[in-house]
Amino acid sequence: MRQPSRKNRLRDGLQQAIRNRSGHRPLSADCEGGDTVVASYNVHKCVGTDKVFDPARIVDVIAELNADVLALQEIDRRFGERIGLLDLDYLKEKTGLIPVPIDTMSPFGHGWHGNGLFFRAGKVRRVHQLELPGVEPRGALIVEFALKTGALRVIAAHFGLLRRSRAQQAAAILAILKEEPPLPTIMIGDLNEWRVGKTSSLTSLMPFFDVVMGTVPSFPSGFPMLALDRVFAWPHHLVTSLQIHITPLSEIASDHLPIKANLCLARAQQKKQADK
Numbered sequence: 001m002r003q004p005s006r007k008n009r010l011r012d013g014l015q016q017a018i019r020n021r022s023g024h025r026p027l028s029a030d031c032e033g034g035d036t037v038v039a040s041y042n043v044h045k046c047v048g049t050d051k052v053f054d055p056a057r058i059v060d061v062i063a064e065l066n067a068d069v070l071a072l073q074e075i076d077r078r079f080g081e082r083i084g085l086l087d088l089d090y091l092k093e094k095t096g097l098i099p100v101p102i103d104t105m106s107p108f109g110h111g112w113h114g115n116g117l118f119f120r121a122g123k124v125r126r127v128h129q130l131e132l133p134g135v136e137p138r139g140a141l142i143v144e145f146a147l148k149t150g151a152l153r154v155i156a157a158h159f160g161l162l163r164r165s166r167a168q169q170a171a172a173i174l175a176i177l178k179e180e181p182p183l184p185t186i187m188i189g190d191l192n193e194w195r196v197g198k199t200s201s202l203t204s205l206m207p208f209f210d211v212v213m214g215t216v217p218s219f220p221s222g223f224p225m226l227a228l229d230r231v232f233a234w235p236h237h238l239v240t241s242l243q244i245h246i247t248p249l250s251e252i253a254s255d256h257l258p259i260k261a262n263l264c265l266a267r268a269q270q271k272k273q274a275d276k
Contacts (some may be wrong), residue, residue, distance in 0.1 A: 016259045023189035023196025024215045024227065035149040039067035039245070040229055041255040042158070042190040045074045046085045049222060049252050055086050063094045063260055064247055068147065069096055070118040073190045076109045081097045084110030096120045100143050102129055113139030115189070122147035132157070133172055134165030140173060144183065150265035153180070154185040166193055166201035167249035174205055183186030184268045186239075187232040189216075189257065194219075194226040204228075210236040218244045218257045228261040239266050 019027050041062065042211060046055040062070065074081045092098055097118040099110065101264040110116050110224065112129050128142040140157035159166045172190075187209060193202050202211050209232035218229040224244060233239045245258040 001192075018217050018225065020130040021246065023200075023212055024217070025213045025242055029213060030243070034240040034264050036069070036147060036152070036263040036265050037067045037260065038064070038071075038072040038154065038188060038263060039065045039258055039260040040068045040073070040156070040188040040190070040231065041065075041197055041258040042073040042087075042229065042254060043075060044254040044256065045077065045235075047254075049220075049255055054253070056090065057249065061245075061247070061250045061253045061258065062097070064092065064249070065245055065260055067095075067097070068120050068149075068243055069145065069152070069154055069186075071141075071154070071188045072111070072116045072118065073109045074114045075116045075160040075207050076105065076114050078114065080164050082106035082109035082111075088111060091118070095223050100124055100127060100141065101140065102127060104248055112141055113137060113158065115139060115141050115158055117141050117143055117154060118153050119145060119147075128176075130172070130176070132159075133168040134160040135162055136165065137161045138165070138169060139195050140169075140189075142173075142176065147265070149221065149263075150269050152181055152263075152265060153183045153185040155185065156187075157187065157191065159189075159191045159193065159211070161192055162190065163193075163201045166191065166205065170202050170204050172206060177208060184238055184263075184265055185234045186263070187262070188230070188259075188261075190228055191230045192228055193230075194228060196227070201266060203234060214242065214245055216259065218259050221251050221257045222255055229256060231259055231261040233261075233263070235268055238263050238265070251254065 100117040126144040132138040214232040
């Protein structure tokens with residue numbers, strides 16, 4: 001049996017140490033079970049840590065995730081004409097994932113401010129394309145799905161680089177959620193916040209979301225130390241396990257690692273029935 005390299009041993013030890021620190025989801029919080037997999041991946045415009053532009057490699061990483069619902073960030077060129085960077089036909093062939101229909105930023109684009117949301121099976125009941133406040137142009141997708149496992153609202157977002165902008169963006173999303181009817185909800189994406197605790201720009205999302213339980217380090221991909229990519233859930237027990245996806249391919253395909261959560265929509269539905 002091949003032994004882990006020294007780098008991998010150091011990385012795994014650091015991951016365990018970080019996740020056991022205050023402000024991060026501890027390993028002990030994960031449990032078995034779940035009926036739905038959601039994932040998020042900042043694909044860095046399909047440019048890997050080796051500086052190679054390789055959209056097919058990104059699709060290969062996505063295939064490893066085996067996600068039912070997938071949020072992607074940076075899937076379009078940001079400057080000039082917004083051109084989509086992925087081969088969506090190849091993505092569907094390889095993974096079964098298809099894009100949620102949206103009004104893209106340009107005729108040849110794939111996303112909304114670089115955000116794309118994909119699903120494998122089920123129906124899209126509602127789509128809200130949200131312009132987020134802040135210095136940089138940013139956006140979020142709020143989509144309600146009817147999946148085989150149950151109803152699910154997904155917020156896919158990519159927050160700004162400035163702390164004040166991130167706080168404004170979190171507040172804008174929370175304001176919308178407060179006006180919506182109760183529904184199992186996942187907020188997922190690259191939220192660009194590495195701080196945890198009281199100094200985090202995401203604290204306004206509590207108590208609707210349990211910010212701590214959605215926090216694991218995902219950046220940089222070669223040696224993840226910062227929790228830029230998050231998965232927040234309501235109800236809080238919706239996520240049964242949360243992990244970053246580390247493989248030889250994901251370590252080089254982008255500067256972020258994918259983040260992956262197992263949900264139990266059936267349990268959320270049972271609790272809803274019991275509370276009636």
